[in-house]
Amino acid sequence: MIRHIVLFTWTEEATDEQKAAVTAELRKLPGLIPQIRSYTVGADAGINQGNHEYAVVADFDSVDDYLVYRDHPDHQTVIAERIRPILGARAAVQLSV
């Protein structure tokens, strides 16, 4: 299994509406990309200081399935239209588990 993990911070100018649109659009992807086995997205719970603000954890059966997701036009549209306009920092790892 490949577990894809990405954490974001948002710009100071990002609005609540823009942040909510990221979640709304990402949550459509499991219905559009059948290679996604498990998909967990959302805002940081606010337990600790200094955290990033948002996380995506997506599981796939194989590297090839992850690459289908990574490069899928519907995913790239969310990145280009919803994430990149409010993106501060990004940290990612793919784990082979």
Place this chain on the structure above:
Amino acid sequence: MIRHIVLFTWTEEATDEQKAAVTAELRKLPGLIPQIRSYTVGADAGINQGNHEYAVVADFDSVDDYLVYRDHPDHQTVIAERIRPILGARAAVQLSV
């Protein structure tokens, strides 16, 4: 459920032995901290450029159980003795899922 996610980069001076010791010591924690429901740790798979180098994904039934883990002496020992000496950057999120 609370999903705790943390990504690390290592210093340039970090050795393979030091990196391997992080995994070996972290993987002992589920046997020492019964509040851990699921625990996935490991090095980045090398699929993409620009990634962080290491990930920990830990699931808990509640915020209180996560806090037991966060503050547990055995966990704090791994952080102090194995992670902090080779830590570059750290990014974390706790998701309520």
